[in-house]
Amino acid sequence: MEKDETRAFFAARATTWDDTFPDDGPVFAAAIARLELTPGSVALDAGCGTGRAMPLLRGFTDRVVGLDLTPEMALVARGRGAVLIGDAGELPFAAATVDGILAAGLIGHLGEPRGTLREFARVARPGARLALFHPVGRAVLAARRGRELSPDDIRAEPHLTPLLRSAGWEPVHFHDEDDHYLALARLA
Numbered sequence: 230m231e232k233d234e235t236r237a238f239f240a241a242r243a244t245t246w247d248d249t250f251p252d253d254g255p256v257f258a259a260a261i262a263r264l265e266l267t268p269g270s271v272a273l274d275a276g277c278g279t280g281r282a283m284p285l286l287r288g289f290t291d292r293v294v295g296l297d298l299t300p301e302m303a304l305v306a307r308g309r310g311a312v313l314i315g316d317a318g319e320l321p322f323a324a325a326t327v328d329g330i331l332a333a334g335l336i337g338h339l340g341e342p343r344g345t346l347r348e349f350a351r352v353a354r355p356g357a358r359l360a361l362f363h364p365v366g367r368a369v370l371a372a373r374r375g376r377e378l379s380p381d382d383i384r385a386e387p388h389l390t391p392l393l394r395s396a397g398w399e400p401v402h403f404h405d406e407d408d409h410y411l412a413l414a415r416l417a
């Protein structure tokens with residue numbers, strides 16, 4: 230999707246987003262725990278949407294920043310913490326300042342996923358963790374949208390592993406079952 234299309238798509242859903250997926254808390258919490266954040270860590274929720282993960286991130290550290298391309302989503306998220314409006318591919322952070330990045334439901338919407346993953350690597354501190362997450366697996370998500378799983382999907386492990394490595398990330402865990410999708414990586 231182009232950025233304008235993405236903004237329009239999510240702007241229309243900002244006020245109802247949390248009501249559509251009310252039961253995702255536990256799978257989000259489990260994925261966030263795997264970022265291994267500690268008090269004082271800096272956490273980025275990239276593509277934070279309404280910020281529903283931000284209180285869970287703050288269970289580990291109070292230094293949590295959300296960022297989203299869609300102003301309507303970011304405005305809802307501001308009720309839950311510090312949120313910037315912007316593109317995850319051009320982060321307003323200095324190099325090597327972030328300890329953990331959550332990107333929930335983001336990567337499938339990116340026009341330039343490699344560039345964004347590189348940008349994540351730029352701002353990440355050595356040893357930082359990245360969680361590409363979705364509260365359901367790819368097959369459930371495709372079915373929800375009335376689509377077949379595409380063999381070219383960059384979120385599939387055979388495509389994602391080299392993509393992550395080319396952007397400076399070392400994959401450490403991959404799970405894609407109906408209960409959730411989680412690709413976890415560490416800054417190489």
Ligand SMILES: C[S@@+](CC[C@H](N)C(=O)[O-])C[C@H]1O[C@@H](n2cnc3c(N)ncnc32)[C@H](O)[C@@H]1O
Pocket residue numbers: 235236239275276277278279280281296297298299302315316317318332333334335338339
């Ligand atoms: C599927 S929603 C997920 C929202 C939230 N992470 C969640 O799980 O509830 C994807 C979000 O990513 C945002 N987004 C899409 N492309 C983006 C980009 N290039 N930079 C920042 N945010 C982006 C959209 O505006 C939208 O809010």
